[in-house]
Amino acid sequence: MREAAVGQGLLGILGGMGPLAGAAFAARLVALTPAGRDQDHVPALLCNDPRIPDRSSARLGQGEDPLQAMLAGLRLLERAGASLIAIPCNTAHLWYEQMARRTRVPLLHIVEAVCDDLERLGARDPIGLMGTPATLKLGLYQEPLRARGYEVIVPDELGLAQCVAAIAAVKANRPAEAFEPAAACIRALVARGARAVVLGCTELPLAVPHDRRDEFGAVLTDSIDALARAALARCGREAAVPATA
Amino acid sequence: MREAAVGQGLLGILGGMGPLAGAAFAARLVALTPAGRDQDHVPALLCNDPRIPDRSSARLGQGEDPLQAMLAGLRLLERAGASLIAIPCNTAHLWYEQMARRTRVPLLHIVEAVCDDLERLGARDPIGLMGTPATLKLGLYQEPLRARGYEVIVPDELGLAQCVAAIAAVKANRPAEAFEPAAACIRALVARGARAVVLGCTELPLAVPHDRRDEFGAVLTDSIDALARAALARCGREAAVPATA
Structure with missing residues (x-):
C-alpha cells in the first residue's frame, strides 16, 4: 500500500x-x-x-x-x-x-459547511430554511446565517408540516413520496422571496433528486453535499x- | 436504547x-x-x-x-x-x-447470495455472466452456477472489454459513461441465448440504473442487492x- x-x-x-x-x-x-x-x-x-x-x-x-x-x-x-x-x-x-x-x-x-457552500454558490439572501422542528425552533441555522449577513425566512406551520412529512417518508424508505411535500415547502419559501433554500436536514436532499433541483428558481444548498x-x-x-x- | x-x-x-x-x-x-x-x-x-x-x-x-x-x-x-x-x-x-x-x-x-437470488427470481438458464477478468478467468461463478444446474455463457473478448470499460468508468466517477458498454455486453449475452444475466462485479449494478433493467429481455441479478x-x-x-x- x-x-x-x-x-x-x-x-x-x-x-x-x-x-x-x-x-x-x-x-x-x-x-x-x-x-x-x-x-x-x-x-x-x-x-x-x-x-x-x-x-x-x-x-x-x-x-x-x-x-x-x-x-x-x-x-x-x-x-x-x-x-x-x-x-x-x-x-x-x-x-x-x-x-x-x-x-x-x-x-x-454541518452548519459551517452549509454556510461555506452558500458562499461557494454565490447565493443571495433572503435564505429560506428547511429542517426538523427542533432545529428550526432552536435556531440551529438562524444565528450563523444572520452572522454571515443573510436575512432568513423560516417555514410557516404548513411548511414545517411539509418538512416533517418529507423527512418521515425518506426515513420510511418511501423517497418518491417525499418529493411533493418538500417541493411545496421550497415553492412557498421562494414565493415569500427566498433566493436560496437550505435543505437543512440530511433527509431533505434525498427527497429532492439532483435532476429536479433546477425547477424552483432558487439556489438549493444540500447539507449532505x-x-x-x-x-x-x-x-x-x-x-x-x-x-x- | x-x-x-x-x-x-x-x-x-x-x-x-x-x-x-x-x-x-x-x-x-x-x-x-x-x-x-x-x-x-x-x-x-x-x-x-x-x-x-x-x-x-x-x-x-x-x-x-x-x-x-x-x-x-x-x-x-x-x-x-x-x-x-x-x-x-x-x-x-x-x-x-x-x-x-x-x-x-x-x-x-456473494456468489451464494447471487445463486440464491437467481432462485428467488425464478431465473432460467442459460445464465450470462459478467464480471472482472480475474473472476471470469478463474471461474468464481461458473462452478457454483453449474453445481446448481445452470448452463453458463461467458462474454467473448469484446464482451470482456465492455465489462472492463464499464467497471473502470464507475471507479472513475463517470457512471453515465458506464451504461453503454455494460448494456452492449448484456445485449450480446442475450443474443447468444442468455435468459438471465449476473451483474457479477459490484460496479456493474452502478452502471445499469434500476430504471433501465427492464429493457434487455432477460432477468438481471444484481450482486449488490x-x-x-x-x-x-x-x-x-x-x-x-x-x-x-
Missing part, C-alpha cells in the same frame, strides 16, 4: 441519523472526489447504527436523550482509527459542543463537479 | 472495493429493509477504505496481493463489534477461504420490495 495501512487516518462518519442519509453521505463523498481509480478516494469508516434515539423528539422534550448513544458511536470511530469525523445529521448538531468536548479528533460542523465538500477540503482534496449527480 | 448499545451486533461491511460500491451496498441495505423509522434498520459499520490493492490485477499476477489489507479491514470490523460481515466486491471472493479462516465472525459469500438480501435474511429480516429502486 502506498501511504498508510488500511484502517489508519480514516474519515469517520457518524451516520444512522437516518441510515439512508449516512449511506448517501458516504456515496456523495465518493462521487464528489476527483478520482480515477479506487485508490484515489478518501478512506472512510461509516458507523451507520440507527439505534441512536430520535434527536428531534429529544430536543423537544418528548424522548430519550441521544447524547450517550452518539458518544458511543464517536468512540467507536476514534478507536477504529478516525482522524476527522463528519456527522451527516443536522439535528445532531444541537449537541455539537457536548460531542466536541468529549472527542479527541476534530468534528466537522456541503458536509462532503467540507470533509474533502479538510483532507486536502478539492471537490470535483461530478459528471452525473 | 431498546435492544442493544450502539456499536454492538453490527453488520460489518468490508467496502472500498470500489468505494462507490461499498457506499451503494450500505444504501441498498437500508432501501431493502422493511422499516418505518430510523430505529427499525439494521445497524451497520462500513469500512470504505480504498487503499486495498486492486484485486483483479493481483489475481492475474500483475499487482500487489490485497489479502493483508483485506484482513486488516476485517480485523477493524471485528474489533469494532461486527457479528457478521459482508464484502461487496466479487473479485475479493477469490480470497474467500483465506479470509474466512482468519476471521472469527461469519462472512457472507443479492448480498444485501442475504445480509437481511441472516439478520432475520426479509427484504422489502422498495417503492422506488
Whole structure:
C-alpha cells in the first residue's frame, strides 16, 4: 500500500441519523472526489447504527436523550482509527459542543459547511430554511446565517408540516413520496422571496433528486453535499463537479 | 436504547472495493429493509477504505496481493463489534477461504447470495455472466452456477472489454459513461441465448440504473442487492420490495 495501512487516518462518519442519509453521505463523498481509480478516494469508516434515539423528539422534550448513544458511536470511530469525523445529521448538531468536548479528533460542523457552500454558490439572501422542528425552533441555522449577513425566512406551520412529512417518508424508505411535500415547502419559501433554500436536514436532499433541483428558481444548498465538500477540503482534496449527480 | 448499545451486533461491511460500491451496498441495505423509522434498520459499520490493492490485477499476477489489507479491514470490523460481515466486491471472493479462516465472525459469500437470488427470481438458464477478468478467468461463478444446474455463457473478448470499460468508468466517477458498454455486453449475452444475466462485479449494478433493467429481455441479478438480501435474511429480516429502486 502506498501511504498508510488500511484502517489508519480514516474519515469517520457518524451516520444512522437516518441510515439512508449516512449511506448517501458516504456515496456523495465518493462521487464528489476527483478520482480515477479506487485508490484515489478518501478512506472512510461509516458507523451507520440507527439505534441512536430520535434527536428531534429529544430536543423537544418528548424522548430519550441521544447524547450517550452518539458518544458511543464517536468512540467507536476514534478507536477504529478516525482522524476527522463528519456527522451527516443536522439535528445532531444541537449537541455539537457536548460531542466536541468529549472527542479527541476534530468534528466537522454541518452548519459551517452549509454556510461555506452558500458562499461557494454565490447565493443571495433572503435564505429560506428547511429542517426538523427542533432545529428550526432552536435556531440551529438562524444565528450563523444572520452572522454571515443573510436575512432568513423560516417555514410557516404548513411548511414545517411539509418538512416533517418529507423527512418521515425518506426515513420510511418511501423517497418518491417525499418529493411533493418538500417541493411545496421550497415553492412557498421562494414565493415569500427566498433566493436560496437550505435543505437543512440530511433527509431533505434525498427527497429532492439532483435532476429536479433546477425547477424552483432558487439556489438549493444540500447539507449532505456541503458536509462532503467540507470533509474533502479538510483532507486536502478539492471537490470535483461530478459528471452525473 | 431498546435492544442493544450502539456499536454492538453490527453488520460489518468490508467496502472500498470500489468505494462507490461499498457506499451503494450500505444504501441498498437500508432501501431493502422493511422499516418505518430510523430505529427499525439494521445497524451497520462500513469500512470504505480504498487503499486495498486492486484485486483483479493481483489475481492475474500483475499487482500487489490485497489479502493483508483485506484482513486488516476485517480485523477493524471485528474489533469494532461486527457479528457478521459482508464484502461487496466479487473479485475479493477469490480470497474467500483465506479470509474466512482468519476471521472469527461469519462472512457472507456473494456468489451464494447471487445463486440464491437467481432462485428467488425464478431465473432460467442459460445464465450470462459478467464480471472482472480475474473472476471470469478463474471461474468464481461458473462452478457454483453449474453445481446448481445452470448452463453458463461467458462474454467473448469484446464482451470482456465492455465489462472492463464499464467497471473502470464507475471507479472513475463517470457512471453515465458506464451504461453503454455494460448494456452492449448484456445485449450480446442475450443474443447468444442468455435468459438471465449476473451483474457479477459490484460496479456493474452502478452502471445499469434500476430504471433501465427492464429493457434487455432477460432477468438481471444484481450482486449488490443479492448480498444485501442475504445480509437481511441472516439478520432475520426479509427484504422489502422498495417503492422506488
